[in-house]
Amino acid sequence: MPGENYLEKILKAIEGRVSNGDIIVISEKAICVAKKLLINEENIKPSLLARFLARFWMRFVWGYFLGPLCHLKKRNVMRLRNYPLREGAAHKEVALRYAGFLHALMWGSEGGIDGSNLPYAYVSLPLKSAQQIAEEIHKYLKSRLGINLVVMIVDTDKTYSFRNFHFTHRLRPLKGIHTLLGFIAYVVGRSLKLKRKPTPLAVAGAIIGVDLALNIADIAEKARGHGSGSTVWDMAERFCVSLTGVTWDMLKRLEHKPIVIIKFLRP
Numbered sequence: 001m002p003g004e005n006y007l008e009k010i011l012k013a014i015e016g017r018v019s020n021g022d023i024i025v026i027s028e029k030a031i032c033v034a035k036k037l038l039i040n041e042e043n044i045k046p047s048l049l050a051r052f053l054a055r056f057w058m059r060f061v062w063g064y065f066l067g068p069l070c071h072l073k074k075r076n077v078m079r080l081r082n083y084p085l086r087e088g089a090a091h092k093e094v095a096l097r098y099a100g101f102l103h104a105l106m107w108g109s110e111g112g113i114d115g116s117n118l119p120y121a122y123v124s125l126p127l128k129s130a131q132q133i134a135e136e137i138h139k140y141l142k143s144r145l146g147i148n149l150v151v152m153i154v155d156t157d158k159t160y161s162f163r164n165f166h167f168t169h170r171l172r173p174l175k176g177i178h179t180l181l182g183f184i185a186y187v188v189g190r191s192l193k194l195k196r197k198p199t200p201l202a203v204a205g206a207i208i209g210v211d212l213a214l215n216i217a218d219i220a221e222k223a224r225g226h227g228s229g230s231t232v233w234d235m236a237e238r239f240c241v242s243l244t245g246v247t248w249d250m251l252k253r254l255e256h257k258p259i260v261i262i263k264f265l266r267p
Helices: 006-014 028-034 048-069 074-081 085-098 130-145 183-191 210-224 232-239 248-252
Strands: 023-027 038-040 122-124 150-162 165-168 195-204 259-262
Touching: 006 023, 006 028, 006 130, 006 259, 023 028, 023 130, 023 210, 028 122, 028 150, 048 074, 048 085, 048 183, 130 150, 130 195, 150 183, 150 210, 165 183, 195 210, 210 259
Parallel strands: 023 150
Antiparallel strands: 023 259, 038 122, 150 165, 150 195
């Protein structure tokens, strides 16, 4: 929840369950919420450009061209063709302000801005200093538990791989993963059906190669699931409410797994 001590929450969740060398994979979203990196889009007045993106770019370009090109599920394509104008324009305005034009052209999670698993019209902003926070968590856990753990912060936004070249539309990924031009990375990766895995943002406590970091992030996501839903639409449908009708109490009813412990099997 906003304002909670995420260091203590992580400690209580893993205490008695971890041993030296385990990897603690933490959802970026959980840390963003705890640090109150939230914006209420109800208070945002969209610009003319934001309204254009919601009405034309999302409904027609993504709904009829880019969506099918990127092999989006049919239900998501239909959602884009009926993209909400009022809420969508406010969301695009936030994307323009905090992520930039090329990221605002994405159909969702623009530059890491995300509204899933959040109530009302809230969205979370991405971390600007993920490495610093990972090191803070690593240091805190080592001082309290007396063992060395590896801490990784991961976002569900995908990294695409072509041989040994890894790229994403996500801002500030782990070193070795390249951020391409906004939504273009997503379109290229999805349209070519490249291998995709969640994006590691930071690692503290060990030196881990990009390929291994991607594999760990992928394993963790499979264990974690999507909480209330992978998109705002899924979340609203789960609770049978409008896009901004989800409440904190509704979200508290569900099991969320923002922390995953990865253990290497040893002979």
